[in-house]
Amino acid sequence: MTDLDAIAAELLATPPGAFTAARDARAKAEPDRELARGIAALRRPTVAAWAVDALARDRADDVERMLELAASLRDAQDDLDGAELRALSAQRRQLVGRLVAEAVAVAEAAGVRVSAAAREDVDRTLTAAMLDADAGQAVASGRLVRALEAVGLEGVDLDGALAGGAPPPRAPRASRDEVAERRARKAAERAARDAEQEATAAARALHRAESAESTARERAEHLEQRIAELQRDVARLGHELDAARADERAAADDRADAERRVSGAEGRAAEARDALD
Secondary structure: OOHHHHHHHHHOOOOHHHHHHHHHHHHHHOOOHHHHHHHHOOOOOOHHHHHHHHHHHHOHHHHHHHHHHHHHHHHHHHHOOHHHHHHHHHHHHHHHHHHHHHHHHHHHHOOOOOOHHHHHHHHHHHHHHHHOHHHHHHHHHOOEOOOOOOOOOOOOOOOOOEOOOOOOOOOOOOOHHHHHHHHHHHHHHHHHHHHHHHHHHHHHHHHHHHHHHHHHHHHHHHHHHHHHHHHHHHHHHHHHHHHHHHHHHHHHHHHHHHHHHHHHHHHHHHHHHHHHO
16 A cells, blocks of 8 residues: 555545545645645545445454455356355345445444435445455445446446555456366366255155055055955855755755645544544
8 A cells, every 4th residue: 555545545534524624734744745746636535435435444344244255256156156146145235235234324423424325325336346356345445435336247437436546456356267167166066966966866766666665565465365365255155155055945845844744734633523523
């Protein structure tokens, strides 16, 4: 960081309403003429930019976590990992919403009122920081003088967005080979997960099929046993029926004989009565 960067960061800690006077006084007191001209040229920050700078100063850990999540989100985008991308996008929205509220609270605690329009600019700036690595570095520097916005697939425009003599260190970008390697690794990991899930599902299906087969086999065996029992019962009952019918015929014959004997006896009795008369 140059001397001008350090002085700019110091002056930007001054609320926007007092910035111009503090800047002019600092430029006037600077013995180095070139540095004094640089100080005098520093632009007054917008309220939204000042609130984001205050957040970077007072909530540096939160901003660092935001940038770490942003890097993970960009990796997910590069690797086309849909599930991870959706999860990280939800985290991004939640985190940006919380940090916007924190930035507004920090600003208003310092007596700087944040309008609804300025609040929207804070939201757009933090969202841009999440989506673009260079914008994230600019936000972390604490030297923004205007809001940032991510538009389409183009990089965030940082021209005139920072106070000081140099832009923040450019965020390292992965080479094509690194991106290709990550994509291949992610694809291999997904393929391995898919294969494991498929194998697990197949094993469960096999277990269910084996269980169903065993149940069906046991039921078939039970039914076969029951059929055999019923067949034996039918044979036994057939024999019993034959015996009953034979008994029926014998009883009928006995009844016929008895009827004949009764008839004969009655005839003889009648003859005997007639003889007595």
